[in-house]
Amino acid sequence: MKSQLIKTRNNFSAKVCSLGLAILFCSNALGQGKDDFRRSELNDFRTRNALRENNSLENAGFAKSDLGLQRPVEVKETGFGYHLGFDTKLYYSNNAASAPSGIGKEPSGIWENSLNNHFILGAFDLGGASFSPILSLGYSKFTHFGDEIIESFDFDTLSISPNAFFQFSNGWTFRAGLGVMLDFAPKEGMEKTYQQISPTLALGKGFAIGAAQSSWEWSLAHHFTDSIHPDEDIMNRFETAFLWSFSIPINRLQISPYIRFAYINYSNQDRYDALASLGLDFRYSFTHWLALNAFFNFSFRGSNNDDYDFTRFDGGGGLGLSAKF
Amino acid sequence: MALFRHLLLTIFCSTLVANQKSDVEVQVTHIVGDSFVSASRNEGEKPIPLVLGDKFKRTSPFAILVAKGSYAEMTLQTEAILRIGQQSVIEFRNPNHLRIFNGSALLLLSKQQSLNLETNGTKIQLTGRGTFMFESPKGKNLKIIMLEGKALLSSAKAKQSLQAGELVLVQAGNPDSGQTINVDLPLLLATSRLINNFSAPLPSQSKLISAAKVQAIRLKKRYEALIGNTNDQNQLRLWALRKEERQLKE
Numbered sequence: 001m002k003s004q005l006i007k008t009r010n011n012f013s014a015k016v017c018s019l020g021l022a023i024l025f026c027s028n029a030l031g032q033g034k035d036d037f038r039r040s041e042l043n044d045f046r047t048r049n050a051l052r053e054n055n056s057l058e059n060a061g062f063a064k065s066d067l068g069l070q071r072p073v074e075v076k077e078t079g080f081g082y083h084l085g086f087d088t089k090l091y092y093s094n095n096a097a098s099a100p101s102g103i104g105k106e107p108s109g110i111w112e113n114s115l116n117n118h119f120i121l122g123a124f125d126l127g128g129a130s131f132s133p134i135l136s137l138g139y140s141k142f143t144h145f146g147d148e149i150i151e152s153f154d155f156d157t158l159s160i161s162p163n164a165f166f167q168f169s170n171g172w173t174f175r176a177g178l179g180v181m182l183d184f185a186p187k188e189g190m191e192k193t194y195q196q197i198s199p200t201l202a203l204g205k206g207f208a209i210g211a212a213q214s215s216w217e218w219s220l221a222h223h224f225t226d227s228i229h230p231d232e233d234i235m236n237r238f239e240t241a242f243l244w245s246f247s248i249p250i251n252r253l254q255i256s257p258y259i260r261f262a263y264i265n266y267s268n269q270d271r272y273d274a275l276a277s278l279g280l281d282f283r284y285s286f287t288h289w290l291a292l293n294a295f296f297n298f299s300f301r302g303s304n305n306d307d308y309d310f311t312r313f314d315g316g317g318g319l320g321l322s323a324k325f
Numbered sequence: 326m327a328l329f330r331h332l333l334l335t336i337f338c339s340t341l342v343a344n345q346k347s348d349v350e351v352q353v354t355h356i357v358g359d360s361f362v363s364a365s366r367n368e369g370e371k372p373i374p375l376v377l378g379d380k381f382k383r384t385s386p387f388a389i390l391v392a393k394g395s396y397a398e399m400t401l402q403t404e405a406i407l408r409i410g411q412q413s414v415i416e417f418r419n420p421n422h423l424r425i426f427n428g429s430a431l432l433l434l435s436k437q438q439s440l441n442l443e444t445n446g447t448k449i450q451l452t453g454r455g456t457f458m459f460e461s462p463k464g465k466n467l468k469i470i471m472l473e474g475k476a477l478l479s480s481a482k483a484k485q486s487l488q489a490g491e492l493v494l495v496q497a498g499n500p501d502s503g504q505t506i507n508v509d510l511p512l513l514l515a516t517s518r519l520i521n522n523f524s525a526p527l528p529s530q531s532k533l534i535s536a537a538k539v540q541a542i543r544l545k546k547r548y549e550a551l552i553g554n555t556n557d558q559n560q561l562r563l564w565a566l567r568k569e570e571r572q573l574k575e
Binding site for chain 1: 410411428429458460468470473489490492506507508509512513514515516517518519520530531532533534535536538539540542543544545546547548550551552563566
């Protein structure tokens with residue numbers, strides 16, 4: 001009886017170890033999950049769009065006159081602005097490690113807490129285009145729960161992203177930026193597990209469809225990486241992505257579907273991937289600073305190496321606090 | 326037409342004291358409704374209707390009259406574009422001197438230029454480049470709104486710079502330029518007939534939009550009011566926005 005119990009325990013330990021190794025292998029060593037589409041990218045995209053939509057000239061909703069309606073406003077000298085946001089989300093993922101089918105594909109609950117800062121360092125009229133330097137600073141904490149091993153997958157992300165953002169009168173936008181992202185393992189003494197520096201160029205366009213706002217952005221980026229894998233720069237890659245997002249306001253509710261396609265070519269591997277993400281966000285604003293949100297996201301990757309294929313579904317909701325200064 | 330006859334008589338009287346003559350070249354580039362050119366010195370001459378494509382050289386002073394529900398756009402020899410709103414009478418004293426008897430207009434100065442603007446009681450020099458609108462509903466106070474570019478306003482006693490989005494009211498009989506108020510440029514651009522009622526956009530359209538975008542990013546606060554014309558005490562009227570109008574906009 002005792003030996004059977006020991007055997008069972010040993011089997012369980014072996015299973016846990018192999019699962020843990022598989023997940024760690026997938027998530028850290030090979031970097032799966034690191035090269036997924038992250039929601040912080042979508043949030044930054046939406047913040048920049050908010051700058052564009054804030055001055056929409058369509059549907060002013062007022063009667064016309066020869067001179068036009070003159071509403072007094074107060075404006076800042078240079079346009080320096082600060083947007084602060086805190087989001088807490090609780091969601092389910094059927095594949096928290098973005099692993100291919102098999103032992104690494106484990107479901108998990110994820111609690112994500114994000115603090116986002118966007119510094120708009122002025123707005124400048126270039127005579128036909130406007131220019132805004134924007135510095136985004138974010139810190140996110142991902143806490144996994146469910147399986148014992150999955151819990152070891154917790155990580156924190158620090159992102160710093162300076163961008164030069166140009167808006168043209170016909171709705172086109174151009175962005176040149178540098179994205180810096182660092183991942184840490186909080187359960188390993190905040191050991192840095194991954195680092196990514198990404199010079200990025202992006203072209204976009206925004207337009208209105210009735211009351212809805214739509215915008216897309218096509219970006220080109222090269223990610224210079226450093227991970228805990230023996231080949232530190234194995235995740236270096238070129239990525240071109242197309243992100244298309246809608247924002248449909250219905251009173252206090254905002255429905256925002258989005259779709260993103262990316263082609264990724266790894267510099268230090270014989271590997272190229274196609275990554276797609278489809279999502280739907282709901283945001284219900286109680287006040288200017290408090291909103292309830294729910295989201296669903298489905299991602300899948302196809303690679304020339306089948307080991308990297310995955311499908312993943314995330315869904316959940318949370319609360320968002322925001323302030324503008 | 327009674328208003329026009331009265332205004333023509335006023336123009337005639339006022340031009341008797343105008344002593345500077347020069348040729349002004351005008352090309353009519355857009356017409357909606359009825360607009361006329363009138364050489365006000367010659368009492369016998371009837372106002373001549375403006376026709377799209379007309380290109381003429383007139384000796385100043387002469388006036389452009391735009392009837393109710395009508396609009397006119399013309400290019401001047403200085404490469405400036407002038408759009409005149411309905412029920413307006415604007416007299417050319419010379420290519421760089423306009424007297425506003427009534428109504429509103431938009432002027433695009435594509436290069437640095439000095440321009441004298443005058444009403445009954447105001448006289449101001451505007452030096453700069455850009456697009457601006459002006460209005461004088463009763464031919465007395467003069468309201469100027471800079472849409473894009475920069476200008477320097479000089480009156481007998483004061484000088485002040487004017488930037489995109491700034492409105493200044495020059496009061497009749499007051500030699501000071503007047504207080505500057507920032508106005509919501511995206512709303513103004515979306516609701517102005519002098520911008521939107523013409524078949525072709527202004528050559529400065531992209532600059533107008535970028536000025537509006539910059540202002541929107543710099544925006545600190547929108548007041549729940551709209552600026553109207555002046556009252557009998559020469560004060561700007563402000564109209565409070567109703568709640569439903571606010572909701573429409575916000």
